[in-house]
Amino acid sequence: MKYRPLMILGSGSDVGKSIMVAGLCRIFRQEGIRVAPFKAQNMALNSFITPEGGEMGRAQVVQAQAAGLIPHVDMNPVLLKPSSEVGSQVIVQGRVYGNFSARDYYRLKPRLMRQVMASYRRLSRSYDLIVLEGAGSAVELNLKKNDLVNFNMARKAGAAVLLVADIDRGGVFAATIGAFHLLTPSERRMLRGFIINKFRGDAALFEEGVTIIERRTKRPVLGVVPYVGDLALPEEDSVALSRKRLAGTWEEDGGLRIGVVRLPHISNYTDFDPLEQEPGVDLRYVDHRDELSGLDLLILPGTKNTISDLLYLKETGLFRRIQAYAESGGRLAGICGGYQMLGQEVRDPLGVEGDPRAEAGLGLLPVVTTLAGAKTTTQVQARAPGRRDCGVLSAYEIHMGVTETHGEGQPAFEIISRNGQPLKVADGWVSPNRRVWGAYLHGLFDNDGFRRVFLQELRQTRPGMDTTAPATSYENFQEAQLDRLAELLRRHLDMGQIKAMIQT
Incomplete structure (x- = not known):
């Protein structure tokens, strides 16, 4: 059975788009749906090499693992690897395309859409459901013209769009209601709802906030997902690196x-x-x-x-x-x-x-x-x-x-x-x-x-020092983390509404 594509966009960077896609891929896989992840353009410090020798972003590797798939460059056809403050190496369908300044890459983007869509179509033919991920903020007005990865990609894929906002950083009403009012009429029609991510404390205290968002946007809040600090899945950008343990007082357990x-x-x-x-x-x-x-x-x-x-x-x-x-x-x-x-x-x-x-x-x-x-x-x-x-x-x-x-x-x-x-x-x-x-x-x-x-x-x-240590399996650890993520999303998202959105 074929399903309508589902796209996860964000109100900004590091709001939880990648984790949300991974969790949804794991849920759909658990329910027997042949699902695959897709991100048209990724900027990442961490990359991976596929069995064919192609290079792709690490987040899509984790999402492929969540879906039970071998990673393929079609899941991330354009990868940007920053080499300086103003330039990146551009990888297209797994191979080096060249080194470009930000300004030159912006001009290049329209020429890459053909490769992006070729990758997307191959995935769409091979799987029943594609869960797409956007990049950064979906409402960067100055970048919309040559957009490869957010609403323009959603339009080309015919996807139902959900917008994720991070409440932990503050400003969640600006991130949701404000983003909604920056959308064009056609983008608003594609937007089917919001997900509030990284909530700390009693979610009942945010019920009024949910009502405010829904009343002002006429779109449902499909879940308030709690902050989980100990979920250990590979991440890929400088923002995630800032959360790594920095040197300071070392453990005294020997x-x-x-x-x-x-x-x-x-x-x-x-x-x-x-x-x-x-x-x-x-x-x-x-x-x-x-x-x-x-x-x-x-x-x-x-x-x-x-x-x-x-x-x-x-x-x-x-x-x-x-x-x-x-x-x-x-x-x-x-x-x-x-x-x-x-x-x-x-x-x-x-x-x-x-x-x-x-x-x-x-x-x-x-x-x-x-x-x-x-x-x-x-x-x-x-x-x-x-x-x-x-x-x-x-x-x-x-x-x-x-x-x-x-x-x-x-x-x-x-x-x-x-x-x-x-x-x-x-x-x-x-x-x-x-x-x-x-x-x-x-x-x-x-x-x-x-x-x-x-x-x-x-x-x-x-x-x-005791030289004995328990034998551990990192693969089993990662699988357990993905199952834990899926269970978290099942508890806190309205999966019934989400499944209704993807019925063709």
């Missing part, structure tokens, strides 16, 4: 202390979500204001601009403090751009990240990186030498650099397949004393066996 450097252009920080959920692990995000001593591990994460973030380390003094931490016996890991920073030098002769230049790295691994024009985007299987208990690892690569070794040590991993094609190639490097390592592989800690062995090795470096 657990492992892991710091992740919060780089200005940090990317794919979802790599570390599995570590955050591990019992006995206290993971925090640190910057130049924080103390590094006392950490059991310092991680340099991925970045969209390696050289700019190296300069940040130097300008703030964190560069030398990281070196001192390593000299005093500290343990470090680098993923992707973080791996490049651990080396002797990063070279950009083609100006991939800006003007052609080269910058000295931390010098903690004997490697030199040259940034290249072609982007590597692959799903891989790999092994970790010396860690047989880990089994075969699943991971993915997203990088534009070629790294060569020029000294002692050994490869960190051996890749045994890329995008399903067998091969044998080394990845990453480990220092002779095994205190510093880096690799290009994202998603390493999603592998339960590797994560368990890696953390056990860290615990063994702390005298007197």
